[in-house]
Each structure stands twice: as C-alpha cells, then as structure tokens.
Amino acid sequence: MAVTTASGATWQEVAADRQKHRDATIAAVEPALPEISEIPTNTIPIAKKVLTAEEIKITESTVEVLAAQLEKGEISAVDVTKAFLRRAGLAQKVTNCITELLPERALQRAKELDEFLKTNGKPMGPLHGIPISVKEHVMMKGLDINAGFVSWVGRIGDDDAHILKILWAAGCVFYARTTQPQSLMHLETSNSLYGTTVNPFNRNLTCGGSSGGEGALIGFRGSCLGIGTDIGGSIRSPASNNGLYGMKPTTLRLPTAGWSATMAGSEQIPATIGPLSTSLAGCKLFIKTLIDAKPWLKEPTLLPFEWKEADPFPAGGKKLKIGVLWDDGVVKPHPPVTRAMKELVEKLKKSENVEIVDWKPYKHDEAWEIIANLYFSDGASQESAAINASSEPWMTLTKHIITENPHVQTHTVESLWAATARRDSYRAEYAAHWNNTSATGSSANGYALNDSDMVDIILCPCGPSAAPRLETAKWWGYTSQWNLLDYPALIFPVDQVSVEKDAEGEKEKYEPRNEKDAYNWKLWEEFGAEGWVDAPISLQLVGRRYEDEKVMRAAEIVEREAGTPFVKYV
Incomplete structure (x- = not known):
C-alpha cells in the first residue's frame, strides 16, 4: 500500500x-x-x-x-x-x-x-x-x-x-x-x-x-x-x-x-x-x-468523424501549398531553428509537388493573453489546492504559469462568457487571415477565390529554441497558439544543433522586441551552440480544424520531398 x-x-x-x-x-x-x-x-x-x-x-x-x-x-x-x-x-x-x-x-x-x-x-x-x-x-x-x-x-x-x-x-x-x-x-x-x-x-x-x-x-x-x-x-x-x-x-x-x-x-x-x-x-x-x-x-462527447481515406494531394493533382511562419512576432527563434527552417524550405522549393508562400503572424501576442486567461478559469484554485494540500514546494515553472501569470483570473459566469466570446472572435479573425493569406487574389469578403489558391498547411517552429535549458521553457506561444485555435498540429524531426553548423549564429546581433524576447535571446547569447549541442531540431505542421488526416498526409509529402530528418538521431 x-x-x-x-x-x-x-x-x-x-x-x-x-x-x-x-x-x-x-x-x-x-x-x-x-x-x-x-x-x-x-x-x-x-x-x-x-x-x-x-x-x-x-x-x-x-x-x-x-x-x-x-x-x-x-x-x-x-x-x-x-x-x-x-x-x-x-x-x-x-x-x-x-x-x-x-x-x-x-x-x-x-x-x-x-x-x-x-x-x-x-x-x-x-x-x-x-x-x-x-x-x-x-x-x-x-x-x-x-x-x-x-x-x-x-x-x-x-x-x-x-x-x-x-x-x-x-x-x-x-x-x-x-x-x-x-x-x-x-x-x-x-x-x-x-x-x-x-x-x-x-x-x-x-x-x-x-x-x-x-x-x-x-x-x-x-x-x-x-x-x-x-x-x-x-x-x-x-x-x-x-x-x-x-x-x-x-x-x-x-x-x-x-x-x-x-x-x-x-x-x-x-x-x-x-x-x-x-x-x-x-x-x-x-x-x-x-x-x-x-x-x-461509447464517449458521446466525441464527434462521429470516420477516418478520411481520400488523398487530398493525388499524384499529378493539387500541389501541397505551405505557408511558412518564420517567427510569431513575439519571441524570435534561436539561429539553429531558423537555419533548419531555411534548409527545409529551400529543399521544398525545388519540389514540383510543393508550393511555398510566406505566412505573416496575426496577433500571436493577443492569442497568448486569451489562452493564458482561460487556462485557469477558477483562478487556479484547484491547482493550488492540489499542490498546497501536501505542503510540497511550488516548482519554478508552476509559479511561472500560475502565480506569475498576469492573465490568471477568477472568473464570474459573466466574465467567462466574455472571455470565451473573445476566444471565438479571435478564431474568426484568424480564419479570415488564413483565407486572405491563401488567395493569390481574393474576393471582397476575404475568401479565397478557389481551392487551388488555398494554403493547405502552416510550417512553423515548435518553440523559440531547440530543447530549452532546464527551467527556462517560458514561452508557449509556438504551440499554445494552435490549442487556442483548436488546429491539429504535428511535430516532425529535421536536424540537430551542431557547433560546426550553428556557431555562425552566435555572431548575430539582435535587438529584442519585448521582455519575453529578451529573456529568450539572452539564453542564446549566454550558451550559444555549445549549450545546445546534439539537441534535436524539429518543426511543426499545422492544419485547419478537423483536417487531421490532411496534416499527416502533408507530413508524408514533406518527408518524401525534403528527405527529413536530415540526421540520424539514434
């Protein structure tokens, strides 16, 4: 016992x-x-x-x-x-x-x-x-x-x-x-x-x-x-x-x-x-x-969606159109991540089956405010009670997301409704952003003219660095963004941090845009490539809601066309 x-x-x-x-x-x-x-x-x-x-x-x-x-x-x-x-x-x-x-x-x-x-x-x-x-x-x-x-x-x-x-x-x-x-x-x-x-x-x-x-x-x-x-x-x-x-x-x-x-x-x-x-x-x-x-x-809250067998990108058919989000506009990725992104995109540009467009971030800072507010609608009272009941110490990153999170709020019913409505408004805005980004030309109401114009998938970092140093993983935006939007997202391995490949990135001069950005960039300046040596570099593919099978198919195409991962980890 x-x-x-x-x-x-x-x-x-x-x-x-x-x-x-x-x-x-x-x-x-x-x-x-x-x-x-x-x-x-x-x-x-x-x-x-x-x-x-x-x-x-x-x-x-x-x-x-x-x-x-x-x-x-x-x-x-x-x-x-x-x-x-x-x-x-x-x-x-x-x-x-x-x-x-x-x-x-x-x-x-x-x-x-x-x-x-x-x-x-x-x-x-x-x-x-x-x-x-x-x-x-x-x-x-x-x-x-x-x-x-x-x-x-x-x-x-x-x-x-x-x-x-x-x-x-x-x-x-x-x-x-x-x-x-x-x-x-x-x-x-x-x-x-x-x-x-x-x-x-x-x-x-x-x-x-x-x-x-x-x-x-x-x-x-x-x-x-x-x-x-x-x-x-x-x-x-x-x-x-x-x-x-x-x-x-x-x-x-x-x-x-x-x-x-x-x-x-x-x-x-x-x-x-x-x-x-x-x-x-x-x-x-x-x-x-x-x-x-x-x-x-048996679990009636689930949606009765069968597995979609149809291939959205049949041979000789529609190209896979990828929107590349290089930076979320809040926290800049470290040089190894950007280097791996560039190498992958250059390989994909040579493919006859893939089309690349740039994807501009849309208010990812606001997205964090919304989701960080909705994570703990009870003001984190249940989390706090579960920790305090044993007198165990609060971990650094527990404090970061709860007691040091300025967006945590003990909601009333009315304030929770308002916060949820803000979430839904942001989702609608992001859908419009997708439609406007997708079209080579777009209609007046912001919808892509036809399916062939649509961006199928977003390629982006998984975080602002390769695996973070211990107790420093404080920016969730590259992943939580897609939880807020409820978009399916898949991680795939690409490369590995290397002193030989990434030492050049240590010379990069950068003026951070905010406190979160400064915190992340200071870590790179302090430890450089040597501090992340051998760390895997992975990237993320994101699709529209309930297009899970499409995301997986896109990953298969990326893997085939670019030859990822570029290194053997084990």
Missing part, C-alpha cells in the same frame, strides 16, 4: 516511497540492468554498451516494422516486450522518465498474444504485440493516478481509460508509465515526487512537458509509441525536444475519458490526447486505430 499524506506522511516520505516503488519495478526486469556510475551529457550511446545486439535491433525498429514482423510471427511479442522493458529501465537510469514499469503484467500479456497468433493464425489487431508507454495520469485499473501531485498519491484507478481499452483490443502491450510535471502545466517535466526528467540527447536541456517522460523515454528508444496529452504543447514540446513525431489532434476526435487532472469539465481550452512515436507511420497507425473503433459510440 502506498504511503500517502492522507495517512499522515510528509511529502518527502511520500516521494521516497514512490521512488522506492519505481526502483523495485525496474529491479524486477530480467536480465538485471547494471548501475550507471558515469552518465555522459549525451546518453544515447549508453544503450549499445549495455544492451544486446538483438535488443538494440528491436528497440530501434519503428512501429510499422515491428508490426509487420509480429504479424508474420517473425518475432515474438515476448521478445519485443523484454527488449523494451530493459531499454526503458535503462532510460530511467539516465533521464529519470519512469514512474513505474509493469514487467509481470506486460510479459503475461505478450505470452497471451503469442499464443493467440499461434492458435488463430492471425494477429489480435493492428497493434498486435506493439509495446505502448503511457503518461501516468491516463488511468490504468488498479494503479496509482497521482497526475504529479503529492497529495493525490493513493488515488487508484477503478478502470482503464477509454483509450487504453481500444488500444488493448487492438493487441498492444502496456509496459511503462511515465513522468509528468507538477500541475501538468509545464513545457518541461519536474515534480516533487520524482524530480526532474532530462533530455537524453543533452542532459542540460529539458525533455519537454507535460508529456516529458514519454518524450525522454521514446527519444532514448525505450519506447517506439506512447500516449501523451496536450493543452498548450504537452505532446508537441516533448516530441520536438527529443527528435520524435508527435500529433496534437483536433479536440473531440480521440477518446479522453478516464484521465486524471484538475479542472475536469472545463470547456474553454479543452485538452487533447495523442501519440508520440519514432515514426510518422506510428502516429498514423495509432490515430487510425482509435478512430476506426468508433469511440464516439
């Missing part, structure tokens, strides 16, 4: 007990993992020193490769599960990304899947034998669901979340649960229970948040497919920081019933759930599997 503050324990005693439990689950993995006495800044090479060649081959395979092998019986679900359990345990030792492993139940499940294939001559479903890691606040029956709050330790899931039931029926294996930040509202991952989760490519940098445990684990290849949630960048930040693919779907497409968080029922800025993966195909398989299960039949 877990030690809890409800039973009279201090927050430190609760944290120690949770860490003891986590360590015991890792110690149960066989063969046992060695202790890592010296951890390098870039942890990726450690795997090849500890794991077997077969374990490396399995864990560095993509979802689609493993799925094909498992379906044909060329590899067993047991062998795949064992390999990922060991690499996940190793990921914990070097990045601190795990809340618990589930070796006993995972291996039992894998044996059942192998037996099913042998008996029936076919896989259980499209995810047969695929190990899937799960962000801790997504409820699992019989397991703790503390959501990163010390005072919530001891809450036990009475059922599996809806999304887990669908994935289970599709044949997957759940084997690892991952860390999240205090409040679930950081773009990094630190809490009083487990400490700080770091970036596997550079331990001086953050793994991102709030699905940062997923980001670090998958970045280290301790998972090939994981579940994250996103209300301001919480899937995309970790995907970006760790060189992964990550998708924030439009709201009300994928099932969210059964996660644990404060402010349940708030509808002003709904959170979404989605995948992080080592491949684009992995994200696509995850989302399609869920939609094909018709989750709206």
Whole structure:
C-alpha cells in the first residue's frame, strides 16, 4: 500500500516511497540492468554498451516494422516486450522518465498474444504485440493516478481509460508509465515526487512537458509509441525536444475519458490526447486505430468523424501549398531553428509537388493573453489546492504559469462568457487571415477565390529554441497558439544543433522586441551552440480544424520531398 499524506506522511516520505516503488519495478526486469556510475551529457550511446545486439535491433525498429514482423510471427511479442522493458529501465537510469514499469503484467500479456497468433493464425489487431508507454495520469485499473501531485498519491484507478481499452483490443502491450510535471502545466517535466526528467540527447536541456517522460523515454528508444496529452504543447514540446513525431489532434476526435487532472469539465481550452512515436507511420497507425473503433459510440462527447481515406494531394493533382511562419512576432527563434527552417524550405522549393508562400503572424501576442486567461478559469484554485494540500514546494515553472501569470483570473459566469466570446472572435479573425493569406487574389469578403489558391498547411517552429535549458521553457506561444485555435498540429524531426553548423549564429546581433524576447535571446547569447549541442531540431505542421488526416498526409509529402530528418538521431 502506498504511503500517502492522507495517512499522515510528509511529502518527502511520500516521494521516497514512490521512488522506492519505481526502483523495485525496474529491479524486477530480467536480465538485471547494471548501475550507471558515469552518465555522459549525451546518453544515447549508453544503450549499445549495455544492451544486446538483438535488443538494440528491436528497440530501434519503428512501429510499422515491428508490426509487420509480429504479424508474420517473425518475432515474438515476448521478445519485443523484454527488449523494451530493459531499454526503458535503462532510460530511467539516465533521464529519470519512469514512474513505474509493469514487467509481470506486460510479459503475461505478450505470452497471451503469442499464443493467440499461434492458435488463430492471425494477429489480435493492428497493434498486435506493439509495446505502448503511457503518461501516468491516463488511468490504468488498479494503479496509482497521482497526475504529479503529492497529495493525490493513493488515488487508484477503478478502470482503464477509454483509450487504453481500444488500444488493448487492438493487441498492444502496456509496459511503462511515465513522468509528468507538477500541475501538468509545464513545457518541461519536474515534480516533487520524482524530480526532474532530462533530455537524453543533452542532459542540460529539458525533455519537454507535460508529456516529458514519454518524450525522454521514446527519444532514448525505450519506447517506439506512447500516449501523451496536450493543452498548450504537452505532446508537441516533448516530441520536438527529443527528435520524435508527435500529433496534437483536433479536440473531440480521440477518446479522453478516464484521465486524471484538475479542472475536469472545463470547456474553454479543452485538452487533447495523442501519440508520440519514432515514426510518422506510428502516429498514423495509432490515430487510425482509435478512430476506426468508433469511440464516439461509447464517449458521446466525441464527434462521429470516420477516418478520411481520400488523398487530398493525388499524384499529378493539387500541389501541397505551405505557408511558412518564420517567427510569431513575439519571441524570435534561436539561429539553429531558423537555419533548419531555411534548409527545409529551400529543399521544398525545388519540389514540383510543393508550393511555398510566406505566412505573416496575426496577433500571436493577443492569442497568448486569451489562452493564458482561460487556462485557469477558477483562478487556479484547484491547482493550488492540489499542490498546497501536501505542503510540497511550488516548482519554478508552476509559479511561472500560475502565480506569475498576469492573465490568471477568477472568473464570474459573466466574465467567462466574455472571455470565451473573445476566444471565438479571435478564431474568426484568424480564419479570415488564413483565407486572405491563401488567395493569390481574393474576393471582397476575404475568401479565397478557389481551392487551388488555398494554403493547405502552416510550417512553423515548435518553440523559440531547440530543447530549452532546464527551467527556462517560458514561452508557449509556438504551440499554445494552435490549442487556442483548436488546429491539429504535428511535430516532425529535421536536424540537430551542431557547433560546426550553428556557431555562425552566435555572431548575430539582435535587438529584442519585448521582455519575453529578451529573456529568450539572452539564453542564446549566454550558451550559444555549445549549450545546445546534439539537441534535436524539429518543426511543426499545422492544419485547419478537423483536417487531421490532411496534416499527416502533408507530413508524408514533406518527408518524401525534403528527405527529413536530415540526421540520424539514434
């Protein structure tokens, strides 16, 4: 039984007990993992020193490769599960990304899947034998669901979340649960229970948040497919920081019933759930599997949108028209991000299947004011109560988004209506901006003349830097913008920070436009390329509301035409 503050324990005693439990689950993995006495800044090479060649081959395979092998019986679900359990345990030792492993139940499940294939001559479903890691606040029956709050330790899931039931029926294996930040509202991952989760490519940098445990684990290849949630960048930040693919779907497409968080029922800025993966195909398989299960039949708040099979860009048909947002007009990206953007755009300009136009930012500063006001409509009273109930200390970035956020307001019904109306007005203005930007010529009412004129997708940074230095991820605008608009957005890896490539950017002189911009640029001036060495550089594709499949198709075209990623991360 877990030690809890409800039973009279201090927050430190609760944290120690949770860490003891986590360590015991890792110690149960066989063969046992060695202790890592010296951890390098870039942890990726450690795997090849500890794991077997077969374990490396399995864990560095993509979802689609493993799925094909498992379906044909060329590899067993047991062998795949064992390999990922060991690499996940190793990921914990070097990045601190795990809340618990589930070796006993995972291996039992894998044996059942192998037996099913042998008996029936076919896989259980499209995810047969695929190990899937799960962000801790997504409820699992019989397991703790503390959501990163010390005072919530001891809450036990009475059922599996809806999304887990669908994935289970599709044949997957759940084997690892991952860390999240205090409040679930950081773009990094630190809490009083487990400490700080770091970036596997550079331990001086953050793994991102709030699905940062997923980001670090998958970045280290301790998972090939994981579940994250996103209300301001919480899937995309970790995907970006760790060189992964990550998708924030439009709201009300994928099932969210059964996660644990404060402010349940708030509808002003709904959170979404989605995948992080080592491949684009992995994200696509995850989302399609869920939609094909018709989750709206059991979760009626979801919209009954079938998976759209039609290709919006058939061979010889419409070109993919990309609007390039270089800078949001609030916080300028660091030189490595801009350099990677330029390299990608130049490659795409050479393609006969892609057309590039510039996209001007539209009041992204106002967008932040709106969303930062609507995040905590109760003045953050539930968040504050959950933290204060255990007397645990407030983390730096928790204070940043709550107590130091000038837009937090305890709304009345009337003021909440007004704030929501402001949100909707901004959405309408941005739609008009899209229409006006899209047209080579436009009609008087601001609508593009025809579909061939329309910008299909926006290409933009994921943040104002590569993975931020620890405790510095304070500008959410490059991701939260699309939560406010409820646009689907996908992260894809492009390059890596390099002293050789990016040292020139250290000479760039820049006069910041505001306090946020100055804070971000000072970090670059202080640390330069050396401070971000080996950090992945990822970019973001954004589509109109409910054009999720179009965003994924656009990513496939970008990947094909430009040859991304430009480097091999692992």
